[in-house]
């Protein structure tokens with residue numbers, strides 16, 4: 043499959059903007075109206091926290107730093123509606139007009155993450171109850187009950203007021219619904235909603251009792267209202283359905299607002315919400331939440347320590363997969379946060395490198411949280427761009443440099459996006475299922491995923507991280523690190539991909555369960571075992587590593603090992619556990635297959651039953667890439683150099699239409715200078731456009747290069 047066809051097949055909100063990209067742009071552009079910027083830097087700005095006399099100075103400082111977008115309003119409900127039904131949006135209008143004067147576009151947040159005191163005092167049923175039965179109080183945020191219909195009415199009203207007022211405002215470019223959906227509620231009314239939801243989902247109690255195997259521990263339910271709202275552990279079927287209920291409930295919470303915004307707002311204004319990445323605030327399915335949104339966005343925080351290049355890159359790629367399109371980083375830290383155990387600052391240059399990393403992975407905007415810390419309130423210590431005295435902090439200069447570069451590179455990046463030949467499959471259901479029963483505290487799913495991801499990225503390959511339900515035909519190689527739940531339906535789709543020539547690699551714990559989180563009655567990988575011609579005889583949570591060797595290399599299995607068996611004649615054994623002197627899974631694994639592979643139809647299915655050490659993982663993936671004809675463009679890169687590629691229609695020769703160009707973002711994340719040989723001549727777009735065949739970068743430095751797409 044070519045880059046061109048992959049690009050053409052991508053759907054989503056970007057298509058409107060891609061059309062714009064076909065208009066020839068100047069080499070590097072100067073000031074353009076906020077509306078048409080394809081790449082922008084910005085900040086969260088809270089005018090309600092400051093005297094109006096200060097606003098202009100803030101906006102002028104932003105403009106000087108080349109910040110061209112602010113997100114405003116997401117916590118300002120008490121200022122927007124000081125008393126029930128009394129709306130005051132004039133101040134917000136004045137703030138938007140001043141932003142316009144400084145060529146700054148506005149994303150409006152609906153303020154529903156922080157209801158005003160009058161609301162929850164008058165309607166305590168709108169407050170959230172935590173899993174211990176404690177009712178939230180005013181004074182923090184996220185104190186609302188996401189399932190409460192009354193609260194949603196208030197949300198719809200304030201969102202409607204905002205949309206009526208700003209839905210046709212030329213400087214408002216988009217909407218953010220709420221802020222970081224996080225905490226569910228465990229109050230009696232939500233419990234009843236859960237029971238009603240289950241009734242709609244299962245139809246009969248017989249079906250529910252069967253799918254959850256409730257004969258176990260006398261869990262059988264005779265009435266819907268006997269079913270608990272799980273606050274801790276529970277039946278795995280119940281736990282999984284609760285996550286589905288939470289996903290649907292957040293989706294509905296969002297829908298009530300998105301619907302009213304859409305009713306009054308112009309179509310050009312996007313609707314998004316800022317979500318967390320992997321590992322936090324993910325009790326709900328982010329694919330489902332993004333379904334009705336125009337644009338995916340997320341909040342990218344390092345917290346303690348420094349940028350973990352692979353992990354953060356994977357998060358961006360996951361977010362890109364939510365809608366299969368470019369995205370925004372709606373919040374990121376200017377230097378440091380205030381909520382980590384040790385709130386160290388990013389190094390000089392690291393904030394800029396992080397912004398460019400986001401762009402390389404498909405971000406079209408990066409916004410800092412926040413412009414200036416409120417003088418009081420819970421986040422006084424958080425990193426900001428100007429200090430309490432209103433003067434720029436030292437980081438301002440680095441942000442201004444980044445803003446200047448974004449401004450100059452916007453035309454270049456217009457209409458481009460990362461295009462991958464390799465995909466990693468990700469499924470919230472599978473992650474939750476393993477989280478409910480990790481079986482080994484050392485089985486870290488994110489680490490397992492990164493074990494597959496990092497060796498590909500080290501070679502400069504673009505990697506998509508997509509839903510296990512996404513179309514796969516555009517990929518030469520599909521890796522499923524821990525696809526624990528494989529239903530008969532998903533198996534059929536995966537098999538179809540393989541039959542037509544795809545290469546599917548399943549990692550440990552794959553296909554153990556069905557869509558109800560019940561054990562599959564076939565051995566792993568369940569409904570794919572026949573196609574594989576083999577499967578998992580038994581699995582082991584390892585205390586010590588086990589040596590493995592075979593055609594793909596030599597090394598160790600860590601944390602997890604499955605003893606595989608081979609039934610089909612044409613199965614190849616690519617790795618075996620070595621015979622050990624004892625203590626290693628008590629001899630069960632000695633000489634047994636650890637990785638098997640079989641040609642099926644036009645393609646190949648491979649099962650890797652162990653978590654491998656990084657070196658062996660590298661050589662294993664090299665073999666998978668070779669088999670699938672995936673070839674990196676770059677010769678070996680230093681481990682600390684990251685290369686990202688975005689591809690788009692040719693901006694110069696628009697008449698030839700089909701021509702593609704590639705923009706490479708090359709970042710030196712290391713502590714020493716790096717010299718990188720380029721696969722061909724490229725133009726250095728942050729400097730003078732000169733042609734280069736190699737590039738040298740100081741630590742934390744970035745190059746943006748352009749070439750014809752291969």
Ligand code: GAL
Pocket residue numbers: 221222341343373379380411421424
């Ligand atoms: C985010 C949140 C922001 C701010 C930030 C601080 O999670 O959306 O409002 O609190 O954290 O790092």
